[in-house]
Amino acid sequence: MFLILTLALLPLGLIALIASLQAIRTADLEKEALLRVSVTQSARKLTTDLASDRTALMLTANALSTGSEGPEMCERLAIFLTSHDREGGRYYIYDRSGRRLCGSSQAEPVGLPPAARFHAAPAQLLPASGYLLSRAVSNNGRIAALAYYSRSYLEAITSPTTALQNRQLSLRQGEQLLIVSRPLSNLQGHSTSLSARLDPPDILLTMTLRDPPVTLARMLSLFLPLVMWFAAAAIGWFVVNRLLIRPLVVLRRTVAAYHPGEVLEPTRRIRTPAQEIVALGDTFRAISEDVATHEAEMAEGLETQRKLTREVHHRVKNNLQIIASLISLHARAAHEPEAVEAYASIQRRVDALSVVHRNHYAELEEHRGVGVRSLISELSASLRGTAPAEARRFGIQIDSDNLHISQDVAVPIAFLLTELVELAMLSDPRTAMRISVQLEPGRDDRAVLHISSPALRESDEMSARIKERYGRVLTGLSRQLRAPLEHDAAVGDYAIVITVIP
Structure with missing residues (x-):
């Protein structure tokens, strides 16, 4: 039985070995990518x-x-370089005759x-001296300014932000090689090196990582737990799959x-000794x-x-129509123009409310709310029908998306x-009006209502009525x-943002 179990687990062991090797290769690629990022950051x-x-x-x-400047310029330079280099920032300034104009108190390397x-x-x-020299010559070629950077300063500047162990940093310029830092331990084995070019471009910054040696104990500690884990996982999976996973699936x-609306009967298809799963199916x-x-x-x-709601809207609509009819009858009996206009104004507002209920009643089956286009169209027709005699030809142009809004x-x-x-x-009354309802760009729950007409432009008569x-x-x-009601008096446009049903 032990041999059979061993042979059965042999393919799993091979799979685990391949997966481990692939993981090692992936780790090497990640280390190389981290090294590339680190050397690029250090060079930058x-x-x-x-x-x-x-x-x-x-x-x-210069x-x-x-x-134009005296010794105070050298003092400012010393302060600037000292802020960068904790060792004091060595610098020396010479003229063409070799005379030192100013510089650091330390001896020049x-x-x-x-x-x-x-x-x-x-x-x-x-x-030879372990320094990187930076040189700047004045525009007229009379003065040369030299700055020396030690190994400790270069190592502090080029040290990557990532924690890379056993690394070595070096600078190369042609045949010249300057070792900036040494690895933490002198381990033997494979190493990975990547370089990045500095500005000036003839200097290369190279970062080298050394891998620890592969030992037999390390190999055993890597593969033996994997084999044991896979074996235990296989046996556990077989038991759990038969008794738990399949019934749960x-x-x-x-x-x-x-x-x-239907009644579930999962216990007819489940065969398991786990009484908890059977009880869950019964639940x-x-x-x-x-x-x-x-x-x-x-x-x-x-x-x-739904029937009660439809009946309520229907009765409200009928009551509003009765009120509108009574107002129309009283308007016919009136003789004063002011009274006729007052009745017409009241009738227009009652008709507006009736139009809302009629459109809400029409859309009630689909629960989409009130259609904006149909509401404005029917309301415009009603307003033109009750308009004064001189405004019967008042034109209303409608431009609306297929939108729906709530009754509120x-x-x-x-x-x-x-x-x-x-x-x-x-x-x-001789002008026309344009009513536009368009969605806001990038929004499906907000739209902008525009009411534009030359009659709504700024005037003394209109200001008095408002x-x-x-x-x-x-x-x-x-x-x-x-929402705020915005008015553009120059073009006669009123605009307001309304909430629509997505």
Whole structure:
């Protein structure tokens, strides 16, 4: 039995070995990527510091060459370099005759002959003394400013932010090689090196990582637990799959295929000695029976509620129509023009409310709310029908997306349109109006309502009407819509943001 079990687990051991080797390869790739990022960051940091210091050197050299600045320029340079280099920032400034104008108190490192102080190269490696030299020559070529960077400073600047152990940093310029830092331990084995070019471009920063040696104990500690884990996992999976996972999968599929109103019976398809799973299946069956009962009761109650709602809207619409008819009868019996206009104004507002209920009643079956386009169209026709005689040819152009709004939004919109249309008809009945409702860009729950007409432009007559009555009504309606009503007096445009049903 032991041999059979061993042979059965042999393929799993091979799979584990391949997976481990693949994991090692992935770790090597990740280490190489981390090394690439680290050496790039280190090269960028060193280049930035060198460029900043070279700029300071150039400014000092130019100032000293023209005589515009004195020793205080050297003091500022010393303070600037000291802020970068904790060792004090060694610098030395010479003229063409070899005379030192100013510099650090420490002795100048060896390795640079006096004749090479005005060399054209902006940077130079000095492996013998262990320094990196940065050079800046004044624009007129009379002054040379030199800055020396020690190994400790270079290591501090080029040290990567990531924790890389056993690394070595070096700078190479042609045949010159300057070792910046040594690895923490002298381990033998494979190493990985990557380089990044500095500015000036003839210097390379190289970072080398050394891997620890592979030992037999390490190999055994890596593969033996994997083999044991896979063996235990295989046996445990077999037991758990037979007694737990398969019954739960069957139960999940049965529950996932459940449709409201039907009764679940998952225990007929489950065969398991686990009584907890059997009890869970019985619980699902009992819950589905209760849900089916409640679904039937809710469907019946919803149908009753829908009938009552339709009846309420129908009765409200009929009552509003009766009120509008009574107002029309009284208007016919009136003889004064002011009374006739007052009756017509009241009738227009009652008709507006009736239009909202009629459109809500029409869309009630689909529960989409009130259609904006149909609401504005029917309201425009009603307003033109009750308009004064001189405004019977008042044109209304409608441009609206296929949008729907709730009744709470439809009522103030209907009154808002009624007020603005009436205001436009009274101000200039010979003009026309354009009503536009478009979605806001990038939004599906907000739209902008525009009411534009030349009659709504700024005038003394219109200002008097707004101040007398319409202004308070428009302000109250905009508060109901919870949005500011914006008025462009130059073009005669009113705009407000409304909430629509997505």
